[in-house]
Amino acid sequence: MATETARTLQLRAPLTEDVVRDLRAGDEVWLDGTVWGVRDASLIRFFDKGQRPEGADFEGAVFIHTAPSVRMEGERYIPVSVGTTTSMRMDRFTRGCLEDLGARAIIGKGGLSQDSLQHFATLGGVYLSITGGAASWETLQIEEIEEVLWEDLMPECLWKFRVRNFGPLFVTMDANGTSSYQQVKAHTQAHLAAAYALLDD
Amino acid sequence: MLPRYIQTGSDSLYDDLVQVSAGLYKKALTDLPPDVRSAVNRVAEVEVGGARTRLDVMVKSIDVSDRTGIIVCQDTGICVFFVKLGTDFPVNGAKLIDALRRGIAVATKEHDLRSSVVHPITRENRQDNTGVGIPDVHVEFVDGSEELEILLVPKGSGSENMSYLKMLSPAEGISGVKRFVLDSVIDAGPRPCPPTVVGVGIGGTADLCAGLAKKAILRPVGEPHPEPEVAAMEQKLLAAINATGIGPQGLGGSVTSFAVHVEYAATHISMNPVAVNIQCWRGERAAATISSDGAVSYGY
Numbered sequence: 334m335a336t337e338t339a340r341t342l343q344l345r346a347p348l349t350e351d352v353v354r355d356l357r358a359g360d361e362v363w364l365d366g367t368v369w370g371v372r373d374a375s376l377i378r379f380f381d382k383g384q385r386p387e388g389a390d391f392e393g394a395v396f397i398h399t400a401p402s403v404r405m406e407g408e409r410y411i412p413v414s415v416g417t418t419t420s421m422r423m424d425r426f427t428r429g430c431l432e433d434l435g436a437r438a439i440i441g442k443g444g445l446s447q448d449s450l451q452h453f454a455t456l457g458g459v460y461l462s463i464t465g466g467a468a469s470w471e472t473l474q475i476e477e478i479e480e481v482l483w484e485d486l487m488p489e490c491l492w493k494f495r496v497r498n499f500g501p502l503f504v505t506m507d508a509n510g511t512s513s514y515q516q517v518k519a520h521t522q523a524h525l526a527a528a529y530a531l532l533d534d
Numbered sequence: 535m536l537p538r539y540i541q542t543g544s545d546s547l548y549d550d551l552v553q554v555s556a557g558l559y560k561k562a563l564t565d566l567p568p569d570v571r572s573a574v575n576r577v578a579e580v581e582v583g584g585a586r587t588r589l590d591v592m593v594k595s596i597d598v599s600d601r602t603g604i605i606v607c608q609d610t611g612i613c614v615f616f617v618k619l620g621t622d623f624p625v626n627g628a629k630l631i632d633a634l635r636r637g638i639a640v641a642t643k644e645h646d647l648r649s650s651v652v653h654p655i656t657r658e659n660r661q662d663n664t665g666v667g668i669p670d671v672h673v674e675f676v677d678g679s680e681e682l683e684i685l686l687v688p689k690g691s692g693s694e695n696m697s698y699l700k701m702l703s704p705a706e707g708i709s710g711v712k713r714f715v716l717d718s719v720i721d722a723g724p725r726p727c728p729p730t731v732v733g734v735g736i737g738g739t740a741d742l743c744a745g746l747a748k749k750a751i752l753r754p755v756g757e758p759h760p761e762p763e764v765a766a767m768e769q770k771l772l773a774a775i776n777a778t779g780i781g782p783q784g785l786g787g788s789v790t791s792f793a794v795h796v797e798y799a800a801t802h803i804s805m806n807p808v809a810v811n812i813q814c815w816r817g818e819r820a821a822a823t824i825s826s827d828g829a830v831s832y833g834y
């Protein structure tokens with residue numbers, strides 16, 4: 334459901350509000366820089382327990398919904414498999430991520446709710462979808478695990494990844510209230526009668 | 535003379551079975567079956583725009599896994615075995631099931647696989663991808679065969695969570711069954727990582743019906759049901775599903791599902807059960823055949 338004006342963009346994280354507000358549903362994005370891995374347990378600690386890790390700055394941050402498999406080499410964590418999980422489970426944290434922490438983009442699969450779409454518009458954020466199930470491709474794009482915070486939550490800690498040419502990501506919920514998921518739903522509804530007719534042909 | 539299974543059902547057989555099980559787990563997660571690969575390649579050719587790009591990423595991830603041994607999808611799944619046991623293959627069934635379970639734990643440790651299996655009430659994780667009743671092992675007997683066939687599906691949660699069962703009434707007929715399948719795929723939307731294989735169970739009891747839907751996804755992608763009427767229904771369902779435009783990853787496109795596979799069993803005069811079990815695009819499965827002389831061959 335890409336719009337005709339869809340662009341391919343190379344961006345560097347952290348992101349500014351201006352950059353994010355300029356993105357349109359359908360745009361293809363490739364990222365360099367820092368991406369933070371978050372998941373159910375770390376988000377619960379942020380927002381239900383009200384804790385913040387020391388010395389981490391999330392202004393303009395890009396979050397990704399993941400809990401990677403890693404192995405230790407000496408003192409360092411090496412990625413074994415970094416994939417992206419279904420975002421909807423973490424939907425209720427969207428507002429906190431943007432408003433309280435200053436994040437500008439959330440990478441995940443499957444999309445978020447209409448409430449989150451509203452928060453993206455009000456607070457200036459986007460949802461970037463990744464191709465689910467293609468974790469081996471994703472893993473190779475992680476240059477390094479720079480830092481691991483809240484290690485006690487393993488594997489649902491806070492992961493600071495340095496990525497290079499991370500993508501392709503697609504803007505599927507933008508800051509202008511457009512959601513590719515809603516567009517696809519509308520398309521399906523419009524073709525539903527025809528689909529039912531095919532069943533009994 | 536002692537029965538054969540006591541002579542040959544030696545500990546070394548079960549040690550071998552542990553290794554076979556461990557090998558199948560790693561293989562299923564890293565080496566996608568040829569039928570899945572050709573389905574992905576075929577759809578990559580027909581899609582355009584963003585849908586095409588998403589398919590290309592799938593093609594690339596299959597390739598990366600071939601070259602590096604990194605698992606294709608991060609979800610190590612929940613392991614389900616389908617065993618075909620020849621009645622002339624000398625094995626102790628209880629020990630066989632135990633060996634399959636141990637193999638999953640061995641592979642988890644050896645290959646740094648994430649343990650995805652937890653206790654359903656305490657959510658405690660044994661860290662070896664096993665637990666009460668898991669791996670799930672189904673056994674069928676093959677009369678007169680001297681072979682043991684083991685098929686493993688480490689089923690991904692994204693698609694397994696999109697499972698559906700409904701006890702329709704006979705008055706709703708087969709058209710109610712077909713509508714339910716279409717409605718289920720629409721409800722699942724992007725979540726099972728389309729393009730999917732849609733497994734459909736029709737008839738039986740509630741649990742048998744759900745099991746048939748799972749069994750249906752084991753078939754090589756797009757292999758039609760042997761009965762022409764059932765195969766025709768599979769085609770109709772597929773055409774209707776792909777008319778929804780849900781597309782790869784649920785972001786629009788012409789292919790929502792690679793195939794629909796139907797399995798059925800007889801049911802009761804006042805019942806009309808239907809179940810749906812969806813398989814993600816990665817279609818993970820691996821198989822091994824062991825002959826009674828101990829030779830092992832791997833497949834899908």
Ligand code: SF4
Pocket residue numbers: 417418465466467607608609689690691692693725726727814815816
């Ligand atoms: S839905 Fe399937 S392919 Fe997609 S991330 Fe989950 S397990 Fe992997």
